[in-house]
Structures are given as structure tokens and as C-alpha cells.
Amino acid sequence: MTEAKKVPAKKKAKEKEMTLWETFTKGILKENGIFVMVLGLCPALAVTSTFEGAFGMGILVMLVLTFTNTTVSSIRKVVPNTVRIPVYVIIIATEVTILKMLVDAFAPALAQELGVFIALITVNCVVFGRAEAFASKNTVGKSALDGFGVAVGFALSLSIIGFFREFLGTGMITLGKSLPLGFEYTLLQNAGLGKYAFSVLVDPPGAFLVIGIILAGITAYRQKKGAKK
Numbered sequence: 001m002t003e004a005k006k007v008p009a010k011k012k013a014k015e016k017e018m019t020l021w022e023t024f025t026k027g028i029l030k031e032n033g034i035f036v037m038v039l040g041l042c043p044a045l046a047v048t049s050t051f052e053g054a055f056g057m058g059i060l061v062m063l064v065l066t067f068t069n070t071t072v073s074s075i076r077k078v079v080p081n082t083v084r085i086p087v088y089v090i091i092i093a094t095e096v097t098i099l100k101m102l103v104d105a106f107a108p109a110l111a112q113e114l115g116v117f118i119a120l121i122t123v124n125c126v127v128f129g130r131a132e133a134f135a136s137k138n139t140v141g142k143s144a145l146d147g148f149g150v151a152v153g154f155a156l157s158l159s160i161i162g163f164f165r166e167f168l169g170t171g172m173i174t175l176g177k178s179l180p181l182g183f184e185y186t187l188l189q190n191a192g193l194g195k196y197a198f199s200v201l202v203d204p205p206g207a208f209l210v211i212g213i214i215l216a217g218i219t220a221y222r223q224k225k226g227a228k229k
Contacts, residue, residue, distance in 0.1 A: 023142050027150030033126040034157035034211075035218055040126040044161055045207040047117050049169075052178040054162025056110045058155025060099060060118060062148070065127050067095050069147030072135040088131045089122070096122045110178045126154055164210050169201035 033039045043061075048054040071091050079087050100118045103111045111118065121127060130150055135143040167173055167188060176184035200206050 020142065020145060024145045024149040027146065028153040028156065031150070032153040032157060033150060034154060034161075035215065037126075038215075039129065040124050040154060041211070042120065043117050043124070044158060044211060045204070047114050048158055048162040048165055048207055048210075049202045050113070050178065051159065051162040051166045051173050052175065053110070053113045054158040055155070056107070056179055057114055057117065058151075058158040060103070060114075061121060061124065061127065061158075062151035062155050063099060064092065064095050064121050065130060065151040065154075066144060066147040068092050068127055068131050069135040069143040070140055071095075072131045073138060073140045073143035076136050084136065085132075088128060088136075092127055092131070093122045107178070107180045110180070113178045126150065161207070161210055161214070164214075165201045165206050168210075169197055169199055169203075169206060171195070171197040 027033070029036075031037060034041065034044050040061075043057050047057045068088075068091060072088060075087075096119060099121075100111070103114075103118060130147055134146045138146070163173065172189040173187040174184070175181060175187060198206075201210060
């Protein structure tokens with residue numbers, strides 16, 4: 001009888017561990033905000049003309065989303081349903097305001113490049129959506145993992161878009177110009193793509209082109225994978 005009780009306990013612990021892992025990873029691949037859910041396209045279109053700008057925005061969203069999910073989950077039992085939406089907005093706006101002040105102080109070049117889009121993280125549907133759909137219904141630990149996972153997926157998506165736009169549009173990747181790295185370095189400058197670069201990709205229409213091509217590739221892959229099954 002004792003052995004019979006031990007087995008379900010181990011199985012339950014394993015299922016819980018898998019659940020935590022899935023909670024973290026689903027936002028990176030299965031529920032990727034940009035490439036799967038097609039949410040949060042405003043920053044994806046506006047701040048991805050350079051890899052550094054895209055990566056910087058991804059880091060900021062990562063911080064805001066993780067802290068927002070953690071905060072919302074920790075107060076979910078004391079906030080009445082009738083005022084939960086205004087409370088979420090206040091929480092997100094407060095965290096974004098503090099973060100913007102820190103960026104202005106320690107990374108002024110990044111603040112200048114991202115401009116108003118730092119403040120617009122407040123109304124980013126990815127941040128607000130996770131607070132409402134997940135953090136308000138789950139524990140602090142799971143909510144923090146969910147927020148961090150979704151934010152990692154969002155940051156990777158922005159970085160991929162920014163990399164292709166800058167590299168294919170200029171023929172190189174510049175580091176240290178916007179981010180406070182303490183040095184400035186140019187990657188892939190000698191790759192030989194400079195004379196073949198498509199400058200339109202670093203202009204506003206370039207964002208639509210790159211995102212469209214990536215989404216088309218992902219859709220084709222999923223359809224091909226589904227056909228094989």
C-alpha cells in the first residue's frame with residue numbers, strides 16, 4: 001500500500017515539474033507573441049531598424065512583463081474584479097515609468113532611439129494580455145515563469161527582425177552605439193554584403209517586408225509539418 005502511494009506522488013511531482021517547464025517554454029515557441037499570436041506588432045514595426053534597438057526593447061519588455069506578472073499574481077486575491085483592469089494599468093504604467101527613468105539616466109542613446117515606444121509598453125497587448133489571462137489566475141511562481149518565457153520569446157522575435165533588417169539593409173551590425181556596452185564594434189562588416197544591401201529594409205516599409213517573409217516561412221513550415229502528420 002505504501003508503494004502504491006509513493007508512485008502517484010512521484011508521478012505528480014514529475015507532472016508539476018513538466019508543467020512549470022511548459023509554462024516557461026510555451027511563450028518562446030508555441031505561443032510566441034509576434035510569430036505565432038501576431039501580437040505587439042507596434043514595436044516590431046517601429047524599433048527594429050537596428051539590431052541594438054530591437055534587442056534593447058526586448059530587454060525592457062522582458063523586465064516589465066516579468067515584474068507585472070509577479071505583481072498582479074501577488075495581489076490577485078485582494079483586488080476586486082470590478083476594478084482589476086484599472087489596477088493592472090496602474091501597475092504596468094508605474095513600472096514602465098520607473099524603467100523609462102532608468103533608461104534615460106543610464107542609456108540615453110537607447111532612450112533616444114526608442115523614443116515614445118518605451119512609454120507605449122504600458123499599452124502593449126502582450127504585457128496586458130498575460131496579466132489578465134495568466135497572472136490574475138495563477139500563483140506567483142508560475143506567473144513569473146510565464147511572463148519571463150513570453151518576454152524571452154518576444155525579445156528573440158524582435159532581435160531576429162532587427163538583425164535581418166540591419167544586416168540586409170546596411171551589410172553590417174553595429175554594437176555599442178545605442179546600448180551602454182562601453183565600446184563600439186561593427187560585426188560582419190567584411191561579409192561583402194554592403195554593396196548588395198537593400199536600404200529599404202531599414203526604412204519603415206522594411207519592417208513589413210521582413211515580418212511578412214518570416215511569417216510566410218513559419219506558416220509554410222507548419223503546413224508542411226502538418227501535411228506529413
